Amino acid sequence: MRAGEELAGRYRLEAELGHGGTGEVWRAHDSALGRDVAVKVLLEFDASEELLGRFRREAEIGARLRHPGLTVVHDTGRHEKRLFIVMELLEGEDLARRIAAHPGGLPLPEVLDLGLQAAEALAAAHAQGVVHRDLKPANLFLLTEGRLKICDFGIARTADATAALTATGRVFGTPAYMAPEQWRGEQVDASCDMYALGGTLYALLTGTPPFPLGENAWVLMRLHLDETPAATDTVRADVPAPLAELVDELLSKEPGDRPDAPAVAERLRALLDPGAPLPPPRPGRPALLGRRAGPRPASAGRPAVTRRNLLLGGLAAAAGVAGGTYTVRLLTKDENRGGPAGDRSVVARHTDAVQSVVFSPDGRFLASGGGDREVRMWDMTADSGSASFPTRGAAVTCLAFSDDGTVLASAGPDRSITLSDVGRRSAKAQLWTSAGVMSVAFSPDGTLLADADDRVVRLWDLAAGTAAAVLRGHTAAVRSVAFSPDGGTLASGGEDGVVRLWDVAGRSAAATLTGHTAHVASVAFSPDGKTLASGSGDTTVRLWDVARRTAAAPLTGSNSPVRSVAFSQDGNYLASGGGRTVRLWEVVTRSAAPNFNGHTGAVTSVAFSPDGLHLASGSEDATVRVWRRPFP
Structure with missing residues (x-):
């Protein structure tokens, strides 16, 4: 096979990722759905029935399995008598x-x-x-x-x-x-x-x-x-x-x-979980060798992985498989709620990973979005039924409410941002970007919308519906954006491992904050605007003094990359999502507060309610949980 070759009229081969005696794996672009994929090609024209059976079985099993930890198969086909399998593109090691x-x-x-x-x-x-x-x-x-x-x-x-895939003598x-x-x-x-x-x-x-x-x-x-x-x-x-x-x-x-x-x-x-009792050994199972006790593992960060992850390729894949629907549902207090017996923290279930959770400014609604291309809205105050929003056709990677709560912005890897009227449950405008969007944020006065658009931060004039500025400086994809409470400063974090501060009025760079050793996945300002929090793939959270452009010692404790950070409305607490745990710190003392456990997949997003009484979390386990603060 060669770069530039197109399979089935839609999969354009771009770069070989690996090869063996009978096949090759290529990075390819799916022109029909506008996404990057991996294509495995069987190189033999006249392969044995055994080899053909193995190849077909890999496709059949991959298409049938459904779990975040199992590779997704999108499609199969033939190209010049050669079989090929189209799979989600994985980046890492x-x-x-x-x-x-x-x-x-x-x-x-x-x-x-x-x-x-x-x-x-x-x-x-x-x-x-x-x-x-x-x-x-x-x-x-x-x-x-x-x-x-x-x-x-x-x-x-x-x-x-009915038959195992075996061969005589093998x-x-x-x-x-x-x-x-x-x-x-x-x-x-x-x-x-x-x-x-x-x-x-x-x-x-x-x-x-x-x-x-x-x-x-x-x-x-x-x-x-x-x-x-x-x-x-x-x-x-x-x-x-x-x-x-x-x-x-x-x-x-x-x-x-x-x-x-x-x-x-x-x-x-x-x-x-050091606090959990260990299950007993299996009954009747004698020890193979004598044991000497060892210490429990201490918290430590995962070393950074060297290759960059394709922008939410798994979510884009989920959007392509399911077709072109995109809905927003308003959940009642009883609908779609529940989990294990007695577990009342789960308020919403998606059919794919949840990527974003956000409260409306008045605290009435909690919105969540994910790979199933649905935004779900939980009414925290009353039973209200449900309604659908117009088709978007792609996964939802980020959400944001306007400061007055009348508009909800949703975006994803399809290079568009949808602005929806919350009261009417209908789309009112759509903005088109140059790349998939990983984060959106409204300015406090509601005149601007910022988005993380590949390696740039884009500012939109909402009255005109046009881009007002493109802020350049990151050397890798931007993962998160946040406005300061006064709207004068915009913060952004990226895969280049830095946090940048921008002068909104001057549309110019104000400062570059360094210290993380891996990508910055999330940034958030404290309610008074004096402190900026950043969560990183290096498993730490840093608190920056915005005026001095300095950071105290990082907050540690997570075993996994930090995906999201959020301040409580009073500024006393900071929450972060990483691994399967929602972690809390007291901001002034920088000491650990009670954590929340219950998710069975990585926590992707956290958000405090405006009254500070609840904390919401979304996860790759496809659930949204709402936790009540057990502390003052």
Whole structure:
């Protein structure tokens, strides 16, 4: 294949991402839906039935699976008799590269987080009757946002398949991570994936797989069938005993002795939360080796990933798959509410990741938007029914209310901003940008709208409906914008790791704030305008003195990139979303306040209600939660 070639009249190949003996993977542009995708092309014209079956099965399984941790397949087709699969484009790095960069093992909090994400994704696949059969670090891809994706279902099989994908005298899998039953050529079930997950956790902790690389297949087979690898807490002293025991159980020779994916997720989740009691060991399971207790993992930031994530490619993909609908719903107090028994914090459920939550200035409405292309509005005061807004046709990445609460701006990767009349539930205007939009903000006087538009910040004159200025200076995509309370200063944070302050009246740069070591995902001014908060992929939050252009020591505690920050209306508290936790700090003392836990996916957005009594959070688990402040 070559760059510039077009498949099926719509997928233009742009750059080769990788290749093997029978196929290539290309970065491509889908001209029909205006998005970047990954295209996997089978290069053989006359492929064997076995190879064709594997290729088709990868497409079928990828299209059927639905979970944020599983790679999405959009389309399949033929090009000059060659089969191809169109998938979501992933930007980041696989875990094999991360392990290679950390020969002594990754930080414990990161290992726990990655293991938990992998276990949750496997649980979803297994619940849908799919066994991967080739799980390994190279097939686990870490996006720059911190989300882990399981890739390459080429040799997966479904539980109801009538025939396994096997060949005479051959077994399928990767030797370093294959379960004993795979080596013996037996029929396998989900427990073989759990063995591979144990091997992957072992490699994340120690820098090497359970048995040494470089051995020939026969030696590796004997080791996997008969030998027990050195316990992780004897290889690495800071591995806690419960984690070492879990890895041992996953690497059990007998499939029935291995915990299933939901149980592994529960145990890793407990280890991530120092306050949670650890679940007891599986009954009747003797310890493989003696254990010595190790400390619980301390909080630490995930090292920055080197490659830049494509602008919300997953959300754009979701928009393209579902068609051209976009609605806004006003939820009643009983509609769409609930979760686990007794859980009343969930007020809205989307069918894809929630990317933005925002309260109206009077506190009556809470709006949320996400990858399902819906904006949902919760009436905090009364039952009100529901209504639809006109079609937008793309995912929603950001929302903002005007200062008087009459207009709601929504935007996404389709290069447009929709301005909707809140009272009439109808669109009143649409602004077209040059790139996907990741953040929008109204000026306090309602005359301007700012958007984060690729590497620039664009200011819109709302009365004229035209761009009033384009502010340039960021060297990478802008992720967040925020006006100061007096409207005189605009702040922006970007993937270049800097925060920029702009003089709104002069349409010029005022200052550049440096200190973060990864992308800046969110910025927010305190109500008095004296302090600016910024959340970053380096897992920290910084509080800047706006007048002095300086920052105090960063606020730490998150194990994951910080996606969103927000001040309470009285300025006493700061909230941030990162990982699965909403974290709180007292601003004056910079001390940690009570946190909120309950989301099962990464928290993407946080917002305080104007009265300060409630805190809303949106998450990749497709839910919106509203928390009542348990403090003064």
